[in-house]
Amino acid sequence: GAGVSQSPSNKVTEKGKDVELRCDPISGHTALYWYRQSLGQGLEFLIYFQGNSAPDKSGLPSDRFSAERTGGSVSTLTIQRTQQEDSAVYLCASSLGGRTPLSNQPQHFGDGTRLSIL
Amino acid sequence: AQKITQTQPGMFVQEKEAVTLDCTYDTSDPSYGLFWYKQPSSGEMIFLIYQGSYDQQNATEGRYSLNFQKARKSANLVISASQLGDSAMYFCAMRDGPRGTYKYIFGTGTRLKVLA
Numbered sequence: 001g002a003g004v005s006q007s008p009s010n011k012v013t014e015k016g017k018d019v020e021l022r023c024d025p026i027s028g029h030t031a032l033y034w035y036r037q038s039l040g041q042g043l044e045f046l047i048y049f050q051g052n053s054a055p056d057k058s059g060l061p062s063d064r065f066s067a068e069r070t071g072g073s074v075s076t077l078t079i080q081r082t083q084q085e086d087s088a089v090y091l092c093a094s095s096l097g098g099r100t101p102l103s104n105q106p107q108h109f110g111d112g113t114r115l116s117i118l
Numbered sequence: 119a120q121k122i123t124q125t126q127p128g129m130f131v132q133e134k135e136a137v138t139l140d141c142t143y144d145t146s147d148p149s150y151g152l153f154w155y156k157q158p159s160s161g162e163m164i165f166l167i168y169q170g171s172y173d174q175q176n177a178t179e180g181r182y183s184l185n186f187q188k189a190r191k192s193a194n195l196v197i198s199a200s201q202l203g204d205s206a207m208y209f210c211a212m213r214d215g216p217r218g219t220y221k222y223i224f225g226t227g228t229r230l231k232v233l234a
Contacts, residue, residue: 033221033222035224041226041227042209042224042225042226042227043209043224045221045222045223045224048221050221056221066227084150089161091163093163102170104151104170105151105213106153106155106165107163107165107211107222108165109162109163111161111162112161
């Protein structure tokens, strides 16, 4: 497809289980971001991949969270031993990721994965 | 450290009126980009408008314009002739380049309600 694709769109799981969320960015976009959005709140930055550079993991809330991006394309966000406070919408975005912040390169967002921890 | 501040958690505007949504930012980098996004209740994030730090003129896109005051570090979004469909959350974001990271940071958002 032409846009950022995220799967699953909804995930319900029991506390303590591991979950994997997938993001397929727009072809050619070198930058990929994961955000978390709790109900009615803003976007909480989680992790950022830019090309072959080491990812910026500064937003990951705990060591239960990890992400990888294989082949510079698809990314997987993994949450281990889920807790109820992990319940949120997880948004993925991609952009061209040029080497200057001055260029008009908006992020393109997926529809998100709504994660509910019982 | 970079920071985006949106001080208006909620705003109301009458249909067909103009409304200004505030955004201030803080960065030590001279090169940065400022973005506004709209998030309707359906949840998708929609890019609205962009302003580069060296742009001489304020950005405009249809009914959206950006009141960019560099010295004050503000980048307020102006929506003219508000429509009911403008009711949504609005996020201001900045992309700058400390240490070459060029990542985006977002404000906490402003919820706009357009009244009929």
